[in-house]
Amino acid sequence: MGNVTIKMLAKQLNLSTAAISKALKDSHEISAATKQRVLNLANELNYTPNPYASSLRHRKSKTIAVVLPEVADSFFSLAINGIEAIAEEKGYHVLIYLTHESFLREQAILKDFQSGRVDGVLMSITAETATYQHIHALHSKNVPIVFFDRVCDEINTAVITTNDYESSYKATQHLIDAGCKKLCFLSISNSLSISNKRKQGFLKALADNQLVAQFSNEIICGNDSDSNYKLIKQMMQQKNRPNGIIASVEKLTTDVYLACKALKLKIPKDVKVVSFSNLSAATILNPSLTTITQPAFKMGKTAATALFKALEKKNVVLKNESQVIASELVVRESTKN
Amino acid sequence: MGNVTIKMLAKQLNLSTAAISKALKDSHEISAATKQRVLNLANELNYTPNPYASSLRHRKSKTIAVVLPEVADSFFSLAINGIEAIAEEKGYHVLIYLTHESFLREQAILKDFQSGRVDGVLMSITAETATYQHIHALHSKNVPIVFFDRVCDEINTAVITTNDYESSYKATQHLIDAGCKKLCFLSISNSLSISNKRKQGFLKALADNQLVAQFSNEIICGNDSDSNYKLIKQMMQQKNRPNGIIASVEKLTTDVYLACKALKLKIPKDVKVVSFSNLSAATILNPSLTTITQPAFKMGKTAATALFKALEKKNVVLKNESQVIASELVVRESTKN
DNA sequence: CTGAAAGCGCTAACAA
């Protein structure tokens, strides 16, 4: 650091630090003439206010945190784009924390936020997160939190989601309409809200089509691509294997495709596949992938907008800022008849 | 904020704030007994030190910045993973800034860093960046900067790159070996170091194979996928269209594939394609894509490690921490004969 | 219109 400070400006101009401070924020109690002098010198010396001194004084950091499982994922990276767009506009800084699906890490991160490091938090919880004490603790310290995608309904705040239940239902119906009778849902968690909603939508579509309990319909995948690949391959080797698969998250797509390739099963002839995914390369896959495309960018933007509402005005009831933004089923070759 | 402070602990324990401060950092000049009392109360009240007060005092923020063009890109998102892994280990916080290839934005971001907001910077410059005054200004304030991937050679510091020239040469030779005689290089910038090195490698391979000047061999793409698509399509409609394409960045792949599809040109029969890419879905594209896979995660880690060396020790000559980490040519169907 | 002084929370000399 070792930078030019208000004190230096004050000395050079024979003014008090108070006067400088006020002049710099264009206070009406400073004459136009001195304002000019101050601004000139500040520019000349390239003065930049120390943000930490300012934070200490104001008890505000002008910084928000984004806490999420992973960044190498097209949903999350697009969501970050949305968040960043709003933060930039508002002049806030964005700290990023990756949990890599570790509950312990999530706890540690939120604990740190009790220090006042950030003014607000945007988060998507881990697939492991099943208790919420750590979130409650932060929330009760009046740090506003907005959840997006992987939300926590136990906290009284805004949750920005997509229509997981409906779009999963729709995708399942789409598979059924394409002739699939043996369907499998690839989940990643038992506790995650999105996993459950997507699964419920799936199950309801099965029920509505009298397809319940015909088949062992669910696999819970983990965080490791290798073992997911094996799990899927194993399932596809069974005599009574599924002929329709719905992957609840993007990263499972590659494993499904590779498992089918290894077993010489043709998509969509032998098995049809649809995935929740924002992969821009979905159109150029082999075969091109039918996706439930989530409004990732918009969800990030909306979540950030809600958070800033709480940061900028008092008495905002964040709960009321909750939004559900629709996903889109984009039909491609992987579910063709 | 409004949190429990050292002062409160001091009052409750009838100690001075200095004693508390020392006890909390396990100073040897505090008795074991009082240390225990302090720790107990601190835990009980859930004390978390105010990082901004500490930053102000120490003139250190324990925060680094990552400045890059985009996060929705598998190279950069993997690099962030690498950076975050090291930062987490070191107990540093990571501020993220996206330039979206805007030079103006890059300037503004770096200007802000003059305030001492961050202890160090990791960056990949924009495709527009052709002057370096803004970087010099920051660097001369003794804020360590480490470049990765899209580096700036004008600054005397560490640059972490991959072997752009060699891998581009190798990929080009691979296309030539596969029978391509009319090659096209898709660039994204005239000023970017990586673009130039990749192009040089390409041109050298052409020259070594007596293929120079047979063909208008280069297209400069922009930041907009639509117009890139049109540019590529237009080129592929020419009578003398290329039969081998090397895409210098991942995002151009989709445009190439779609343009070929639209024109009913078969990859690899009519045109072979290789791309600098870290897309995990490369294996399941139609056809699977031959890539120059960059060591993204490792580059992020290495860049962060170099930066922390400078942050933790004095008199580290960052220039000496520069590294070139090899990419790998992964041959798949898109260049098959 | 300008200045003096206090304090945000923490820490490092220096005293006791």
Added chain:
DNA sequence: TTGTTAGCGCTTTCAG
């Protein structure tokens, strides 16, 4: 071993 004091840089009363 513990306490006193001063100050990091900035802002905000309150006085002048």
